Amino acid sequence: MVDIVAAEVRSRMMSGIRSKNTKPELILRQGLHAVGFRFRLHDRSLPGKPDIVFPRYRAVIMAHGCFWHGHDCHLFKMPTTRPDFWRAKIDRNRKIDARTRTALAQAGWRQAEVWECALKGKTRLPHDKVIDTCGQWLQSDAAELEIRGK
Template sequence: MADIVPAEVRSRMMAGIRSTNTRPELLLRKGLHAQGFRFRLHDRSLPGKPDIVLPRYHAVIFAHGCFWHGHDCHLFKWPATRPEFWRTKIGRNREVDQRTDAALADAGWRQAIVWECALKGRTRLPLEEVISACADWLRSDRQRIEIRGG
């Protein structure tokens, strides 16, 4: 199936997609800050440049977009155009995620992944529930948590 917009328009649209300060990330930051958590953003010294870094809890939080990380939910669908490119691109993103997880775990960092589908779409959870789950995890001694749409 051909794309419905010209190549230069598609290129401009794709270039406009943010890698930092995304809507899911901003929702998490606002909610955690309101709960009294203080954090750093996008620490380049850590593997994967986590979205939210909470040094006091030795924890990091990633707000993963379901499309870009190939999540198995209703928000992810393989594009019909240039399938080889997208399989390579998303496959590489998944490999980087695995290496990042391993490097952070080896360094002793606790990790949380909040999937986009937990915050948007038909399976989204109430924002208060997502923030509460993150806060409970931060106060616990659990190593890892993954929050996905219900």
């Protein structure tokens, strides 16, 4: 299938997609900061440079985009253009996520994954509920947390 926009336009569109400071990540950061949690961002010393790092709680939160990480929700749809490329790219992202989770666990870090569908789209949860859930998890002893849309 042929792309509906020129290669230069597609390139410009794709270069505008962020890997840091995404909208879901900003929602989490602003909400957690507002309720008193302090954190570091994208700590390069940790495997996978987690989005939000809470050294005091030895915990990290990763805000995953449903498309880029191949989540099984309404926000993910495999592109019909160049499906082999996209399948390989998303599979690679999933493998990197698994390696990162394993390395963080072996280093003694607790991990939370907040999926984009929990913060936007038709299955989104109230933002304050997501923030409260993250806050309760940070103050608990639970090793893992996953928040996804309804």
